[in-house]
Amino acid sequence: MAPGRFITLEGGEGAGKSTQARALTVALAARGLPVLATREPGGAPGAEDIRALLVEGEPGRWDGLTEALLHFAARRAHVVAAIRPALRSGCWVVCDRFADSTMAYQGYGHGLGRPAIETLAALTLEELAPDLTLVFDLPVADGLARADGRAGAETRYERMDREFHERVRAGFLDIASREPGRCVVVDATAPVQAVTAAVLRAVDARLRGA
DSSP states (O other): OOOOOEEEEEESTTSOHHHHHHHHHHHHHHTTOOEEEEESSOSSHHHHHHHHHHHSSOTTSSOHHHHHHHHHHHHHHHIIIIIHHHHHTTOEEEEESOHHHHIIIIIIISOOOHHHHHHHHHHHHTTOOOSEEEEEEOOHHHHHHHHTTOOSSOOTTTTSOHHHHHHHHHHHHHHHHHOTTTEEEEETTSOHHHHHHHHHHHHHHHHTTO
16 A cells, blocks of 8 residues: 655644645545545644643743644654554645644744754654645735634734744745745735645645656
């Protein structure tokens, strides 16, 4: 049995990742592919417990290093319990956020730097990396305006200051420029259907024949 493929969707607040993850999952399933749709932080029972600690509460409840450790603890549980088993079984995994988010938010946004995040990733992921990462980019003001209408308690990151979000956006673009073979930047200012079409073109171009 051929191993599955691992696709991650990344970007700042309000970039439309969750909408596009659902659309991509439907498109892949329509092609007859087995697909696991998942998210971070979360995706496994223990990881979902940690999610609440990260996305709820006051913006200043954790410092950057504590956040990074919590994210990688959740990610390790997610990888062990869900992602690796799915890939081994031949499933395509579509994940709303993965390690690039921790690099962008904690490494760039909170200023921890790349080496600290790279060390945690090496320890916990054991060389697991996405086959394709779609980075959804749009101006910070536009993304925060979109996110402002969301209901529920998961608004901790959205309430961090504008400068933080500008560093996160710059971080995602730097990650994409460093790994062009893995990453595709998608213009998230376009209409939803146009963004979906761009996503499918990127998947077909990068993973054709898989």
